Amino acid sequence: MAHLLGAEQLRVEYPTRVVLDGVTVGIGDGDRIGVVGRNGDGKSTLLRILAGKQEPDAGRVTRRRGVTLGMLDQADALATGQTVLATIVGDRAEHEWAGDARVRDVLAGLVPDIPGDTLVDDLSGGQRRRVALAALLSRDWDIVVLDEPTNHLDIGGVAWLAEHLKRRWPRGQGALVVVTHDRWFLDEVSENTWEVHDQIVEPFEGGYAAYVLQRMERDRQAATVEAKRQNLMKKELAWLRRGAPARTAKPKFRIEAANALIADVPPLRNTVELTQMATTRLGKDVIDLIDVSVAYDGATIIRDVEWLIAPGERTGILGVNGAGKSTLLKLIDGTLQPTSGRVKRGKTVVVATLDQQLADLSSVAHERVSAVIASKRTSYVAGGKELTPGQLLERLGFTSAQLSTPVKDLSGGQKRRLQLLMILLDEPNVLIMDEPTNDLDTDMLAAIEDLLDSWPGTLIVVSHDRYLLERVTDQQYAILPGPDGAGRLRHLPGGVDEYLRLAAQLAAPTGGQDAGRATVASVSGAQSGAGSAGAGSGGGGSAASGAGASAGGPAAASAPALGGAERRAAEKELAAIDRKLAKLQGRVDELHVALAEHDVSDYAGIGALHETLREVEAERDELETRWLELGELLA
Known part of the structure; x- marks a missing residue:
C-alpha cells in the first residue's frame, strides 16, 4: 500500500x-x-x-x-457572488463537466432541487452545505476528508453518498x-x-460494528471503564448482532467473540412490560388521525391520513424534506388542526416535543444546570430503578462540575441532552423527537438510546439518522407523494430499505436522479443560450434562449417541441443511457485495475486489455454525446 x-x-x-x-x-x-x-x-x-x-x-x-487532498469543513465557506453551478464545476468548460459521469452523478445526487443559476448568497444553510459537498466531490482527489458530511442530507441522500464514496476509487486506490x-x-x-x-x-x-466489539474487549481486559459503561456497550453490541446482522457480516468482525460477550445480555426492550406500563399511563386511546388532510393556500400537503397511534408504540417517520413530516407532527401535538378529517385525542395524553430549536431552554439560559433540574422532579424511574436528576445527568454525560454551569454556556450537545432530561422529568406519555441526533457524538447517542429503551410511553421519531431509527423504533412509516403530489402516509414492513426502494420507484423514469440530470442539462442549455445571445443572433445549434433560460426553465429556443409520445420515448432513452453509462464506467474502472495488476512482461495480455479499454471508452463517449443531445431536447 x-x-x-x-x-x-x-x-x-x-x-x-x-x-x-x-x-x-x-x-x-x-x-x-x-x-x-x-x-x-x-x-x-x-x-x-x-x-x-x-x-x-x-x-x-x-x-x-x-x-x-480535498476537505469538507464544517464552515461551508463559499465564494460570494457565484452561482451554484459555477461553484460546483468551477471554470471547467461545459462540454468537459457535462460529459463527466461523476459530475453528473454528484449534481443529481446532491443538488437536483437547486437551480444552477441561483446565487450561493441566497441559499439556506442546508443548501450551502450540499453545494459545498458537491463542489468537493465533483473534483479528483487522492485523499477526501469529510467532517460531518451527512448533515442536512435526508436518508436517500445519505444512502447516495455512501454508495458514491464506495465506488469513487478503484479498490486499493484513493x-x-x-x-x-x-x-x-x-x-x-x-x-x-x-x-x-x-x-x-x-x-x-473494521467499521463501527467491529469497533464496538474491539472497544468492548479493550475495556473489559483493561478494567478501566465502569460497569455501567461496559453494560451500555454490550447492549449496543447486542443490538448490532441481533437487530442488524448484515452490519456484522464483514470478514474482520469476530462473530464468535461477539456472541460470547452478549450471551447474557437481555433483549433491548421488554416490549410486553413497556406496553402494559404505557396502557396503564395512557389508557387504550392515545391519538387517532382519521381521514385527515391538510392544505395551505389551496395546495394539499398531506391527504387521507389514517393512523391509530397505540400505547407504547415506537414509530419512525421517513420522508424527504418538504414531504409533510413537520405537518404530521403538528397534527399529533395539537398545534395544527386538519383541513378535513379529525384528530381524536385520549383524555390522559400529555405530548412533549424534542425539537431542533432548543426553545425550551431560552427562558432558563442564565440559570445554573442544578437549579433548572431542581425546579423539576426530585426522582425519576428508569428501567425499574429510581434515579435522582443528578444521576440522570451523569448517565447523560454531565460531570458534577457542570452542574454549576449556566445553561447558556453549555455546548450544543450538552443543551440537547439537558433539553431531553427536562422533557422526561415532566413525565409526558407521548414523546416526539424531531432530528434528535444534532450536536451529539456516538457515545451520547448510545446513552440516550439506552435511556429511551426503558421509557414506557409512545415514541415518534423523525430523523435522517438510519441507525437511530432502526435502534429505538419498532416500525417505520413514510410520507410519500401520491398521484396529485400530496403526501400519503404508508406503513413500511420492510423498514428503511423498503422506503429507499419506493423512493427510487417514484423517482423513475423522470424523477430522482434523472430529473436531477435533466435539471443539469437545462442549466447547460441556459449557459449556451446566454453565450449565443452575447455573441449575436447568428449562432446556430441547440442553445437555449439567453433571456429567460435557467435551470428547469423554458425549453431551448432552437430545439423542436416534442410531442407527448416523443417526450416519453426521449425520457425512456435517457434513463436507459444513464443505466448503461454507469455499467460502462464500472467496466472502465475494472479494466484500469486489471492493467495495474497485470504481469508487466505479458505484452500481448496488456495490449488486449488496452484494446478492450479503448473500445469501452469509445462506446461510453458515444453514449455521453447522445445523453447531451437528449438533455438539450428535454430541457
Whole structure:
C-alpha cells in the first residue's frame, strides 16, 4: 500500500487543556477511515491538521509529492457572488463537466432541487452545505476528508453518498477520512476506525460494528471503564448482532467473540412490560388521525391520513424534506388542526416535543444546570430503578462540575441532552423527537438510546439518522407523494430499505436522479443560450434562449417541441443511457485495475486489455454525446 500522508508526534494545546499529545498516524492508498470520539476530544482538530488547515503546536504533517487532498469543513465557506453551478464545476468548460459521469452523478445526487443559476448568497444553510459537498466531490482527489458530511442530507441522500464514496476509487486506490455521528453511514464507508480520546488516537480494524466489539474487549481486559459503561456497550453490541446482522457480516468482525460477550445480555426492550406500563399511563386511546388532510393556500400537503397511534408504540417517520413530516407532527401535538378529517385525542395524553430549536431552554439560559433540574422532579424511574436528576445527568454525560454551569454556556450537545432530561422529568406519555441526533457524538447517542429503551410511553421519531431509527423504533412509516403530489402516509414492513426502494420507484423514469440530470442539462442549455445571445443572433445549434433560460426553465429556443409520445420515448432513452453509462464506467474502472495488476512482461495480455479499454471508452463517449443531445431536447 502506497503511503500518501503521515503525521508525527502531533500536539495541540488550548488555554484550558491539551487536546492531542504525541499523536502519530498515517494514511495510505486504499484506506477508508472513520473517526469517532466524544465531542470536544479533537476529531475536527485532527482533520484540519491533516488537511493543512491548522498548524499543530508541535509535530509535523508530511504529504507525498503530488498527492492532492480535498476537505469538507464544517464552515461551508463559499465564494460570494457565484452561482451554484459555477461553484460546483468551477471554470471547467461545459462540454468537459457535462460529459463527466461523476459530475453528473454528484449534481443529481446532491443538488437536483437547486437551480444552477441561483446565487450561493441566497441559499439556506442546508443548501450551502450540499453545494459545498458537491463542489468537493465533483473534483479528483487522492485523499477526501469529510467532517460531518451527512448533515442536512435526508436518508436517500445519505444512502447516495455512501454508495458514491464506495465506488469513487478503484479498490486499493484513493483514501477517505470521515468524521460523522451517523453510525449507519460510518459502517457503510469505513474499513478502519480511529477513536480520538484522552489526547491520543487509537486505531481499530473494521467499521463501527467491529469497533464496538474491539472497544468492548479493550475495556473489559483493561478494567478501566465502569460497569455501567461496559453494560451500555454490550447492549449496543447486542443490538448490532441481533437487530442488524448484515452490519456484522464483514470478514474482520469476530462473530464468535461477539456472541460470547452478549450471551447474557437481555433483549433491548421488554416490549410486553413497556406496553402494559404505557396502557396503564395512557389508557387504550392515545391519538387517532382519521381521514385527515391538510392544505395551505389551496395546495394539499398531506391527504387521507389514517393512523391509530397505540400505547407504547415506537414509530419512525421517513420522508424527504418538504414531504409533510413537520405537518404530521403538528397534527399529533395539537398545534395544527386538519383541513378535513379529525384528530381524536385520549383524555390522559400529555405530548412533549424534542425539537431542533432548543426553545425550551431560552427562558432558563442564565440559570445554573442544578437549579433548572431542581425546579423539576426530585426522582425519576428508569428501567425499574429510581434515579435522582443528578444521576440522570451523569448517565447523560454531565460531570458534577457542570452542574454549576449556566445553561447558556453549555455546548450544543450538552443543551440537547439537558433539553431531553427536562422533557422526561415532566413525565409526558407521548414523546416526539424531531432530528434528535444534532450536536451529539456516538457515545451520547448510545446513552440516550439506552435511556429511551426503558421509557414506557409512545415514541415518534423523525430523523435522517438510519441507525437511530432502526435502534429505538419498532416500525417505520413514510410520507410519500401520491398521484396529485400530496403526501400519503404508508406503513413500511420492510423498514428503511423498503422506503429507499419506493423512493427510487417514484423517482423513475423522470424523477430522482434523472430529473436531477435533466435539471443539469437545462442549466447547460441556459449557459449556451446566454453565450449565443452575447455573441449575436447568428449562432446556430441547440442553445437555449439567453433571456429567460435557467435551470428547469423554458425549453431551448432552437430545439423542436416534442410531442407527448416523443417526450416519453426521449425520457425512456435517457434513463436507459444513464443505466448503461454507469455499467460502462464500472467496466472502465475494472479494466484500469486489471492493467495495474497485470504481469508487466505479458505484452500481448496488456495490449488486449488496452484494446478492450479503448473500445469501452469509445462506446461510453458515444453514449455521453447522445445523453447531451437528449438533455438539450428535454430541457
